[in-house]
Amino acid sequence: MSKNTAEVVIIGGGISGCATAYYLAKLGVTDIVVIEKDFLASGSTGRCGAGVRQQWGLKMNVLLSKESIKAYETLNEELDTGLDIEFKQEGYLMLAYSEKMVEQYKKNVALQKSLGIEVELITSEEAREIVPYLNTEGLLAATFCPTDGHINPFITTNSYAEAARRLGVRILTFTEVTGIDVEKGRVVAVETTKGKIFTNRVLNAAGGYSREVAAMAGVKLPTHPERHQILVTEAVAPVQGPMVISLHHGIYCQQAPHGSFIMGFGDPNELKEHVITSTWHFLEEMAAKILPLLPPLAELRVVRQWAGLYNMSPDAQPILGEVPQLQGFYNAVGFSGHGFMLGPVTGRLMAELISGRQPHMDISPLSLERFEKGELLREPSVV
Amino acid sequence: MEDKDTIICRCEDLTREDVRKLIAAGYTTLEEIKRISRCGMGPCQGRTCLPLLAREIAAMTGKDLAEILPAKTRPPVKGIKLGTLEKGREDHE
Numbered sequence: 001m002s003k004n005t006a007e008v009v010i011i012g013g014g015i016s017g018c019a020t021a022y023y024l025a026k027l028g029v030t031d032i033v034v035i036e037k038d039f040l041a042s043g044s045t046g047r048c049g050a051g052v053r054q055q056w057g058l059k060m061n062v063l064l065s066k067e068s069i070k071a072y073e074t075l076n077e078e079l080d081t082g083l084d085i086e087f088k089q090e091g092y093l094m095l096a097y098s099e100k101m102v103e104q105y106k107k108n109v110a111l112q113k114s115l116g117i118e119v120e121l122i123t124s125e126e127a128r129e130i131v132p133y134l135n136t137e138g139l140l141a142a143t144f145c146p147t148d149g150h151i152n153p154f155i156t157t158n159s160y161a162e163a164a165r166r167l168g169v170r171i172l173t174f175t176e177v178t179g180i181d182v183e184k185g186r187v188v189a190v191e192t193t194k195g196k197i198f199t200n201r202v203l204n205a206a207g208g209y210s211r212e213v214a215a216m217a218g219v220k221l222p223t224h225p226e227r228h229q230i231l232v233t234e235a236v237a238p239v240q241g242p243m244v245i246s247l248h249h250g251i252y253c254q255q256a257p258h259g260s261f262i263m264g265f266g267d268p269n270e271l272k273e274h275v276i277t278s279t280w281h282f283l284e285e286m287a288a289k290i291l292p293l294l295p296p297l298a299e300l301r302v303v304r305q306w307a308g309l310y311n312m313s314p315d316a317q318p319i320l321g322e323v324p325q326l327q328g329f330y331n332a333v334g335f336s337g338h339g340f341m342l343g344p345v346t347g348r349l350m351a352e353l354i355s356g357r358q359p360h361m362d363i364s365p366l367s368l369e370r371f372e373k374g375e376l377l378r379e380p381s382v383v
Numbered sequence: 384m385e386d387k388d389t390i391i392c393r394c395e396d397l398t399r400e401d402v403r404k405l406i407a408a409g410y411t412t413l414e415e416i417k418r419i420s421r422c423g424m425g426p427c428q429g430r431t432c433l434p435l436l437a438r439e440i441a442a443m444t445g446k447d448l449a450e451i452l453p454a455k456t457r458p459p460v461k462g463i464k465l466g467t468l469e470k471g472r473e474d475h476e
Contacts (some may be wrong), residue, residue: 041418101453234425283463284472286468287466288469290463298464299465299466301462302462302464303426303460
């Protein structure tokens with residue numbers, strides 16, 4: 001290793017780590033090392049469903065995702081790397097199958113509109129105009145926000161990384177963190193498979209491994225990994241604009257701009273450990289769940305399936321901020337399946353915190369202390 | 384034949400020029416190039432292109448071909464229609 005000190009060490013080369021590195025460097029803190037045990041976006045970021053939405057039931061989530069999507073809209077120009085993040089902004093169509101869900105969606109839409117989101121509660125006939133082959137049997141209503149969409153996670157992460165490197169950030173891939181040294185209640189160094197780096201500020205952006213990385217510094221995090229599986233089909237001509245999502249069936253399905261369909265479902269029996277193998281069971285269940293809703297997809301061939309880890313927190317909301325008992329140790333963890341879509345806002349907020357600035361949004365409700373105080377957040381609209 | 388006319392990945396239409404640019408930009412593993420360019424992500428799942436890509440990486444980085452690690456192979460190996468999967472499930476339900 002050429003230099004064994006850094007102002008900031010970021011653990012994790014996914015969207016949160018690379019975006020934070022970029023925004024920190026933009027604020028003038030360029031002496032940064034990002035450490036990634038494999039290649040960039042090899043963990044949760046590169047395994048996600050690649051959807052970005054603002055349709056949430058909690059004000060905090062609407063505000064965070066609204067800012068992220070705004071940032072993604074101009075990210076190609078901002079980062080200027082020549083890479084295209086492939087933002088397909090053709091909306092999310094959220095289906096409602098019970099009166100209770102319709103009532104919840106009415107509240108969500110009112111909240112989202114009050115925060116400046118372009119969103120409508122629509123009828124099943126209107127939903128069919130947006131996705132003509134949608135089987136609307138049993139469908140009571142839907143909500144549609146045209147500025148939600150799809151973004152390529154690999155290219156986005158690499159684009160942030162390239163822009164950060166241009167500003168002087170060092171990125172060490174295929175390098176694993178093996179220890180975090182603490183003295184008198186503050187971080188002093190990070191040990192890696194390529195040597196020790198002396199630093200006073202560390203960001204834990206380790207996704208599925210956030211708990212294990214925090215434990216190296218003696219910090220106990222209430223996060224755990226949970227496997228989620230996905231499949232992708234062969235590419236066909238563009239036929240589906242929005243992501244179709246049904247919380248009732250627990251499924252989501254989107255056609256990427258490249259033409260392939262990406263889909264997954266939430267399985268309450270999924271393993272809550274470090275397992276990222278795929279199962280045949282998932283393929284069959286996915287087919288059985290999606291085909292009644294979108295029948296013509298029966299003709300599409302599945303070309304690949306994979307799995308990744310949600311980093312779950314007790315209330316399925318992220319944990320952002322410095323750990324009170326350990327000076328210089330910051331977390332951007334526990335995204336519970338939504339880390340990629342929140343990448344830009346996470347990066348900005350963490351860059352502000354780490355560089356000693358006041359965050360531009362009040363994120364105190366997302367602090368680690370909320371679990372001790374019993375101030376859990378409740379988001380009603382998650383897969 | 385020129386690099387821009389030589390196809391490496393026929394599913395995703397990537398030329399030798401395209402992949403050599405990526406290798407020059409620092410993407411020097413099969414896993415990284417697959418994800419940034421989709422080389423190997425099409426219907427053939429990399430059977431045609433990945434060995435060719437491995438040779439390009441070895442040649443440009445000066446590494447031995449044996450050092451270029453294969454990309455992860457993912458199920459279901461051959462494409463299967465969603466409709467077939469749904470019927471298969473009915474058979475053993």
